[in-house]
Amino acid sequence: MDLYDAACIICFIHAFLFFIDMFLKSCSHYPYLYFLENTGFKIGPGCIQWCTTVANNYFQKIVRHNPKFWSRWFALGVYVTCIILPFALYLVGSTAIANLSMKNEGQHHHPKTLSLEPVIPGVNLPLGDLSYYLSAIAISSVVHEAGHAFAALREGVQVSGFGFCIFLILPAAYVLLSTNQCQALPPSRNLRILTAGVWHNVVLSLLAYTAVILMPQFVSPLYSQGSGIYVVGFAEDSPLRGSTGFYHGDIITKVNNDCIVKNKEDWKNCISASFLENDERLGFCIGITFLLQNTSPTAFKDLLADSTNCCPNYKSEHLCFTTTFPEDVVKQVSDLDRTLLKKNCLPARKVIEESGISCRTHLSCPDAKPLCIHPLLANDTYLLTIERTSGEPHQPKIVIFLGHPAEVWFGIQVSDFVPRARFLSIFASRLPDISLLLMKYIAILSSGLALINMLPIFMFDGQYIITDILVYLLNRLSSRGTIEKISKLIVTFCSLIFSICIISYFL
Template structure:
């Protein structure tokens, strides 16, 4: 079944199509001779669609949706009246506001061009030099999965959407202020990237003097700059905003776990635990300390921390070990005992060495000891026996495989009958990825799990908005094709040079600058990718 156009009647030769169209007309939704019906039918005829596609086309037409290869668009005119009402409320404010945006953009434009040029030179220089140390400022595209964690993809897309909406709203407000008609405000998703857009009357914009059209072309950059500054200020002031409900600087707050984390539950952490120390020698006050403590543990592959204990404790708690296991070069000197026992090696002070026989030293060289009891009894970390007090003169080290570490993590917990120490045996990276922590510790117990993460969620979103909004402003102010800079550079040159040279010459100069900067921008991208 296909729709066929008849110029006199727009007949539908198929009965089902005739019934559908008659039903629509009888409901008053459209007339067969109305412009909207003719448009939908013509589109269907041109595309060779069957009548079954008509409801789909009608739905898209009425809702403002457009669906194409890899993209979905939505456009509406509902918000046009709001743009008009807002700019009419205080016209003088908006005139000064967008005039300030023009000056800020003009001052930032040379900086943006310099950053692109310096980044291009820097990337090319690094590829030709062995020494890659470079302290000059440079640009770097943010690519999820490459230099951004995929787990932050939702923040990344949200920040792009917010920055894009604010950018296009700036153009819409400025256009209404200058008397240019706004035909619609839309939103588009290309693949997975969201973007907003605004439809303006190009004839009206071109008819404006350069100073007025410049306010429109720079409005998006200006709004992105302001948004970036506000987001950055929020990041700085966030601890003060939430201080009535959250405290900081006394540890990190456990807010969640990865799906396969070995540190969840009765042998590990609970939601609401506060981590305060690692291995008795590294205090944890915030997430940076937490990361540093774990990194320090990873850097101790050849010199692991030991624990100071007394001689009596060693003799009383050492479990029997086969003599052949003591002499063997093995990390397992207690194979017949429970998993809480580990093999430890002992270093002796000189005065103790003289007091024991060779056989006793052999027996005490490797010891099968309960790990938790050792750590709780010790309370003091050591490298050698020289850092141990006289009351606990022995420094014992766990005998472990190269990638395995013994960590004692001290925490405060509200769970009943749970120890203050969490003993972890494994690779420290499992702790970093398996336990999710926050700098913000709730002051009140009624704060829910989501509310306990709210400051971190807000903080991370604001960081992404600050970065991406400033990046969007920088890219759009560059004099390159397909961006706002294409119109900004033309309006700037017309404003300053039209009194001295003809318009045609000014436009040729603007086109030359556009071509040069576009080539430079492409070279910057290529130098980064290749």
């Protein structure tokens, strides 16, 4: 399912729910109206909302416990927001200038310097990570709004309810506060409420980032790292799955004899290296005796032909190999054997297990195995040998793959975390990676939510934060009406710059 089909399905579901909602309301269907009134659900065009007052009592109990701590906590949030705000303004301005300058110069890549960039599923975010993306947004939004609720109750402002909504597929939380009570507060106290959401997002982002760094230490009693990568899943219809490939729980340790795999970064580098060498394909060092004893009969015309297929059709486990060898080897064999040295039909697995030494030319082969044989393959086909430790009985140590290396990368799902005990299920073996990826998304999206909300732009917290900051600083120098006009000019200008920043990204 592509992005367009998914969007159509989502829009259809929302349209259907909205139609049912309007139909039941127009018929005054009492059970449905009773359900909406008692649960707090509301259905609108492309939006489903749920609001409750149940959380109010819990918020009150938390705030009443150690009130001095909460007072200092939210005061710290005001200082942190004011310190980060200039950096956020600079970041938006520099991003807008950089994007516009690139468009004028005809460049389509984005600057390598620090800049803002929207995270959009299917554009610069893998659709496979959509669940992590939505979960991180939901958690960041709930923490943000909970901050407003805690701060409001601490300042004596009434909280009417705490809600959650889904706009198409994007989740968001919200809190209902008494606007009149907030406006009646002095700017210093109102700032604590306004900046509480930003402050909580900053704290959440720092906690998530710390969890990412310390994750290996957290899981070290149950999982080890640096000894290979753990196979936790496969892509649909992957050719590397099953009796000729890998099983859940296999540990991959090496690629092509000499590329050691300790983690996913090594795994990526080893696969990339297998097809980045354009001049010479991977070969195997073998001895002359082994080659002559294991070469299958082949028509002499096939030996002389410039073809990648010199094996009979019934030799399914054999490959056609070509050979490079030192000049002194030529003098030791007959004319017929010399022809066999050039092109051979050999059992692939037997060659790989016998060799144990990779080569590009015969110069890297030892005297005991002076021949470097290369599989004759099509341009887009490569031979990869992958060493693994398998929990399945009677499985070979080496998995041989014939195809494009990209199929290996996308066909196997691996983890850096290897369970220390075999009784851990496949799901349990994926928990560290799931937690690590979720923490990364929370760290990124929570910090992004904090950054956006502190900016003085329309419809965000920064629209009101900048007003109270200016009132607090300029109250003795100018009237409130003049300060509010200045604030509106700042908000309008920053909103324009922010719009340019977003629009220029997509142009």
